[in-house]
Amino acid sequence: MLTELLERIFSRHKKENSRASAKRRLQIVLAHDRTDLSPAVVDKMRQEILEVVSRYVEIDPEESEFSLESDQRTTALIANLPIRKVKDSKSEEANNAGTTNAAAPLNAASEEVLELSMDSTELPVSTELSAEELSVATVLPDPPQTLKPIDRTSDENSTTTPKTPQPSSHENLPPNPPQTP
Amino acid sequence: MSRIIVVTSGKGGVGKTTTTANLGMALAQRGHKVAVIDADFGLRNLDLLLGLENRIVYTAVEVLAGECRLDQALVRDKRQPNLALLPAAQNRTKDAVTPDQMKKLVGALTKAFHFVLIDCPAGIEMGFQNAITPAREAIVVTTPEVAAVRDADRVVGLLEANDVKRMYLVINRLKPAMVEQDMMMSVKDVQDILAIPLLGVVPDDERVVVSTNRGEPLVLGADSTSLAATAFGNIVRRLEGEKVPFLDLNPPPEDFFSRIRRFFQGRKS
Known part of the structure; x- marks a missing residue:
């Protein structure tokens, strides 16, 4: 009481x-x-x-x-x-784009990601899979697949660019998986 | 031009029929010729609340079937000659009429009446469609409860989709003392959520039950001075376009001792 x-x-x-x-x-x-x-x-x-x-x-x-x-x-x-922070990978990728693509503006970052994933050998499978995986991910809790293309590109990035982008793009990875139910 | 107003709510039991009966009666008392239509086929009750249940000979269904004339089906109120009821059939279902037929019925009524109030059934199925199709304005009745407000919101959306653009909100059964203690949503809370113009607030009143027992709308009986009856009267004046301040429903300030007592009893929130 x-x-x-x-x-x-x-x-x-x-x-x-x-x-x-x-x-x-x-x-x-x-x-x-x-x-x-x-x-x-x-x-x-x-x-x-x-x-x-x-x-x-x-x-x-x-x-x-x-x-x-x-x-x-x-x-x-x-x-x-x-x-948390603005990704510095943007400028890195822009630099990277500079090497492959002569005139690359700021938004080249996203285009770069797309381009790189398209260059990859198993393109049709991977893009279709990621699209499907997204819709499935809402039900099934195995979302890492959805990020595969980005993951791959970042890996490819790291091969073409100095070590620095790798940590940032890998930190970028976690945001999604924990979010999915 | 006559005004065709549907009284609707989505959820059942929030006071559509009570509101229709009282507004119809109050409008008639102010000199308008009023027809109230019970659109609740199969579950009619407007006749009962108006005390006209023993005088029904024909219903809207017979009129539509050509078995009688419209004026034969209309039940005129002896206490208030300006008011007439078009009853619904009790032995039929909501599918007994179509929206087009309702439109025809209402169209015929507008030739003789200034106001046509349509008492909409609960739900959003056929009966709802029938009731709102002929209407040009809508009174959305709700109570300050989550279920009623949610359903009212759904109805507002459906009315918009059906081109009933003029909508007014009536908040029924408000308990000012509970609002004071943060145990019930306030008028403003409900208004914030539904975002349609407020037409009136009717406080919870036991005399509403008594008046329905007798079949005498509040505004007609000896209780016409009650707060709820005044609220209905004000709604009618606002419908006429008059600017009437909203009733002060706040309970008299609590005295010191009851406040202390309440504090020790604990807040039920």
């Missing part, structure tokens, strides 16, 4: 009141109702967005938030992806 009372005095704001949780839960569920997106699709979208973003910057998968929110009858996709 006394402890309960003390608890109430000192930790009154700990538990969200039911009014607030009703509102919060409704906002989330309605965002999903309104867009009519299945959780699987949302998750796939999340993975793909993370994949694209982590190509450019290094993000913290644990701190990343990804949600649908509704306000005034419009639904927004909110992705909060804290950036």
Whole structure:
């Protein structure tokens, strides 16, 4: 009794009141109702967005938030992806592109990745597999496959460029796997 | 031009029929000619809430089948001659009528009435389609509960998709004392979520039960001074375009001792 009372005095704001949780839960569920997106699709979208973003910057998968929110009858996709650091591999790859491709602007980084994976011998299999794997990854927890192309390119990168890009592109790898359920 | 308003909610039991009965009666009291239509085929109740259940001879189904004229099916309220009810058939299902037939019925009613209120059945199936197709405006009734608000949101989306662009929100059965203690969503909370213009707030009132027991809408009976009846009256005035301030539903401030007592009893949240 006394402890309960003390608890109430000192930790009154700990538990969200039911009014607030009703509102919060409704906002989330309605965002999903309104867009009519299945959780699987949302998750796939999340993975793909993370994949694209982590190509450019290094993000913290644990701190990343990804949600649908509704306000005034419009639904927004909110992705909060804290950036750990901007990948220096971008400039590295740009340099790399400089060697293979004469005029390579900044966004060459992504193109470079694509190009390199296309150069690889088992191209048709690998790209198709990765596309399929993505949709499967939403159900099955074996996502590393989805990153295979990038992985390979980074390896190829490391062969053509000095040692430095390797750690950064390998740090880039972890963001995805832990994210998948 | 007459106004055709559907009263809908998605979820059952939030007070659609009570709202229709009271708004219909209050509009009639203010001199408008009002027809209320029960679109809940198979589960009709509007007749019961209006106390007209013993005077039904024909229903909308007979009118559509050409077995009687429309004015033969209309039940005129003896207490309030401006009000008439078009009953639904009780022995049929929602498939007994089509949206086009409802449109025809309502179209015929607009020739003689200023207001046509359609009491929509719960759900979003055929009966819902029937009820909203003829409507030009909609009153979305909800209560400050998660299930009711979620369903109301779904209905708002469906109304938009069906070109019923003018929608108003009525929040029914609000318990101000619970809102005060953060145990119930407030008017603003619900409004934030649904984001359609607020037409009125009706406080939870035991007298609503008593009035339905008797078949006398609140606004008609001896309880017409109750807070809920005043709220319905205000809704009608807002429908007419008048700017009426919302009722102050806040409970009288708690005295010191009850606050202390509540603190020791613990917050049920």
